[in-house]
Amino acid sequence: MHLNWLPVREDWNALLALAKSLPPAEAAQAMRQLATSRMDFTSVGKLDRALRKALAANGGSLPGLEPVKLAILASATTSHLPAGIRVAGLRRGLAIEVYEADYGMYRQELMDHSSALYAFKPDVVLLAFDARHLAASEGATPESALELMSWCWRQVREAFSAQVLQQTVLPVFPWLMGNNEPRMTHSPASVVARINELLRPASEEQGVDLLALDQFAAVDGIAAWHDASLWHRSKHEVHPQAASAYGDQVARLIAAGRGRSAKCLVLDLDNTLWGGVIGDDGLEGIVLGQGTGLGEAFAAFQRYAKGLAERGIILAVCSKNDEKNALEPFEKHPEMLLKRSDIACFVANWSDKASNLRHIARTLNIGLDALVFADDNPAERAIIRQELPMVAVPEMPEDPAAYVDTIAAAGYFEGLRLTDEDRVRSQLYQANAERERLKDSVTDIDGYLESLRMTMVAQPFDSVGLARVTQLINKTNQFNLTTQRLSEAEVSERMNDPEVVTLQVRLTDRFGDNGIIAILIARVQGGEAEIETWLMSCRVLGRKVEQACLNVLAQFCTELGATRLAGTYRPTEKNGMVRELYPSLSFKALGEEDSNGARRWRLDLADFQPQPVPMRIELPSEVLA
């Protein structure tokens, strides 16, 4: 089973040989490009080996790759899985270090606090139980299987602040009854089906993320995922040929947990959203919608894109066209499912697409690595891969009927939970584009900010907002002083700690509600409030919201008896924009940068005067009093 959305790279072996001789930063980059090409089973093994050697030679890390520690606790053989996981991590800019508990020893490892698992301190724990372990032993019931898994989740939760991944059960058992198998509730096939059913609500309730193998087996066929011969010979439940697909699924869950899922689907128009060329064929000539199979295939792709938008993925258009022609179908074609209002950033011109993609990322205030570029034209795809290797460019199939499956299978937009804001994300970005236009027309910045009529609402974390707060903490990369990631349990701990100031900040303006745009956590101890987390959405940059946040934070911390406010800027690959935040807010440096470039800053609250800000601030009533 190959990852068909990845392009074939003719010079793969030559590039691997070259990568081995490059200095660490360039080697990491070259290997990431290799990981983003189609590979057979042996190539995955070769790339994994080269990656591990490069990591070992460079003290366990490589520039540009975020280190992650993954522990696999399993009931059967998993030794063939780490290579695919590491290579898929590399594909997403992660250097995943894998720890495998001894085959079948997961209970002991979890119970023994001096075990190698505890020494490893995983960031992510993957629980992988085979079907026979859960459903074919004496007296096994779906409920007992769930109990075992919940026990594992609790153990992991109590010991580590790790993301927990639970593999669903592969439906490996043949039916005993047939079409109406569930009528025999204790047949192994029925037990597996029922466990998978129970896992859905249980995992959501307990903040565990599922690795839905049953779902993939339903698409690819169980034979692609499981080979009875291999099970009998060596207790491989997951087929080694499926190890790449397995690894990619694991890596996308880990990446999603760290805010590395793509955020925006950039669409070409001609022969991507409709058949034909609007500039040549005209409104009546393009193929779209009812009447032909091809037209329906394009409509189905539009429907899928719309579905993505409804769950919070931003849509953009990047097309070589006259803008007037490009817009015409959106405005006039009766079968267009996507409307102009679904597109947060619409770019149709004759410039090269690499420049246009840069413009789109800038306008939407997201990284280029948050873009997925869907274009039917192989030449355009090749240029983007060459010019902007951080942009994901799926190999679009020749048949438009397969567009949807390709984008879905590639899993660029892997999501872990859905918040109310996700559902209106597209409008948020659309409104932002309008604000940008207003900014262009107003030259005086203060006048512009006043004209936005902003209201900021700051309040402590609450259980309703917990999911959204956790999501922001784990995915905000740019405006993030410490990039401290926290599990929902850890966020909840801080919420309930009377010595910790937590703030979730919303911003509304004349264009609409921006949702939660800032999160602050400060721990007050001995008169000093230490800012553990300060992050903001880049959507609201340049609007003095950071000053307003500081005003509010100072007030909350003073209430808890703090006389000083301290914070650290810890540099990452992505948060350079906040390097100067603390000095710009009159914090004084405490010493020099340490070896990692981190620096501590302090503000004396005794002399602190809240600075004027161009917005109304609403606080909970007890603070105002």
Place this chain on the structure above:
Amino acid sequence: MQQTEIYEKLTEVMRDVFDDEALVATPGMTANDVKEWDSVNHVSFIIAIEEEFGIKFKTSEVEKMKNVGQMVEQIEAKTAAK
């Protein structure tokens, strides 16, 4: 496929799987002769052979293959039957 051609291809597969550019497949070769040929890599080796030659071994066939020579015979029989 001729045995000589199979040995050539198998040598390539072994070099890739066992990460040793000096390896040359010979009839009497066993896991004991190759440093990286452990039980984990054995499964990878079989899968890589199946992928390279476009064949599929039965459970009994895998269990019968005790050295490289026997593997080549199996591969020869299977590719001939295709």
